[in-house]
Amino acid sequence: MLGTVIAASAATVLAAPAAGLLGYRQLKRAANAKLLRIATPGGIDESGFIRVGGIDQWVSIRGEDRRNPVILEIHGGPGAANSIYLPRTRAWERHFTIARWDMRGGGRTFGHGGPEGQGEMTFERILQDALEVTEHVRARMGVEKVLLVANSFGTVFGLRLARSHPELYSAYVGTDQNIIAGGRDRSAYHALVHRLRAAGKRKELDAVTAMGPDAARWTARQWTEYHKLVVVSDPLTYDTMKTVVIRSLWFSPLHRLGELRRYLKGMDFSERLAPQTVAFDEWADGTDFRLPFFVFQGEHDVMTPPEPAKRFFDDVSAPVKDFAVIRDASHFASFRHPDRFLDLMLTKVRPVVTGEPALVR
Structure with a gap:
């Protein structure tokens, strides 16, 4: 959903970066690389490809103390691997060991195999991949359960993993929580119409009203246009895209320029997953979760608004x-407020999964 939007936003700096900009980028990347070093005796910092679902997929595991709770991250996008945010989320690794997986179609997994090497690009195949990665992380870290943390489009996978496999996960944490209601909830669409009308954007408003509120009827081009307008029509979302997402891409110490281009191509390639989920219905699939259940949502999120997430949460039994x-x-x-998210993890989640008192940073 976001691949084309992010790619368009990043196109200018990736197309012909000035020498001065490249020099500044190198300085920032070097500082970020230094920040990411883990030198604690009990720490772990390993990454590489493992065989998952018949293809090589990238998994990294990082943390300052192997005794900390182990997180498995399920990234969003589709295809938007979380590795670009490592410098922003470095403090998380003092309190958690974090396994980050670049799912098929995204990140280094896409870069390694290219479009032809991604195999079956279906939601169900990636859901099975997630279970295989879960088993890998449990075995590698020697833990019975891992803490499942999903963001954005990854939360669509996350809900299904948490709902069906409480034996594998100590708790579920969703942020930018996506709630799909079988086409019944069209509040985000109507909110976009309202913003465009209020801003006097008649051309954009005509395009959105021509699409209609039924996402199941949209073409791939309309999907892209809709999400682009959601981002640019909301000042806070647009600012976050520029100052958090694009800056994280540009200054990532793990990605050379060519790798950044492949990262963006992976998101574009993975957008085919989103329409596969239109008919999902979280209420029909079940609100009974046999594990601790947490949702931490952006106050002004216009892409996955907090109101539907709260309605679903209120119906959840856990x-x-x-x-x-x-x-x-x-x-x-x-990622905009990694310190606030960490505080929530330390005060609300970590005590539940460890049985220990809440930590203060």
Whole structure:
């Protein structure tokens, strides 16, 4: 959903970067690389390809203390691997060991195999991949359960993993939580229409009203146009795209320029997954979760609004559950305010999965 939007936003700096900009980028990348070093005696920093679902897929595991709870991240996009945010989320690794997986179609997995090497690009295939990666992480870290943390489009996978496999996960945490209601909830569409009308954007408004509110009827081009307009029509979302997402891409110490281009191509390639989920219905699939259940949502998220997430959360039955709003945040809430997200993880989630008192940073 976001691949074309991010690619368009990043096109200028990737096309012909000035020498001065490249020099500044090198300085920032070097500083970020230094920040990412893990030198603690009990730490772990390993990455590489493992065989998952018949193809090589990239998994990294990082943390300052192997005794900390182990997180498996399920990234969004589709195809938007979370590796670009490592410098922003470095503090998380002091309190958690984090396994980050570049799912098929995204990140280094896409870069390694290219479009022809991604195999079956279906939602169900990637859901099975996630279970294989879960088993790999459990075995590698020697833990019975891992903490499942999903963001944005990854939360569509996350809900299904948490709902069906409580034996594998100590808790579920969704942020930028996506709630699909079988086409019944069209509030985000109507909110976009309202913003465009209020801003006097008649051309854009005509395009959106021509699409209609039924996403199942949209063409691939309309899907892209819709999400582009959602981003650019909301000042906070657009600012987050520029200052958080694009800056994280540009200054990532793990990605050379060519790798950044492949990263963006992976998101574009993976957009075929989104229409496969249009008919999903989270309520029909079930609101009974047999594990602790948390949702931490951006206060002003216009892409995955907090109101549908809260309605679903209110209907969830779980041993422990909690909902929190991250203030002054849109989509990408955990990456815009990684300190606030970490505080929620330390005060609400970590005590539940460890049985220990809440930690203070």
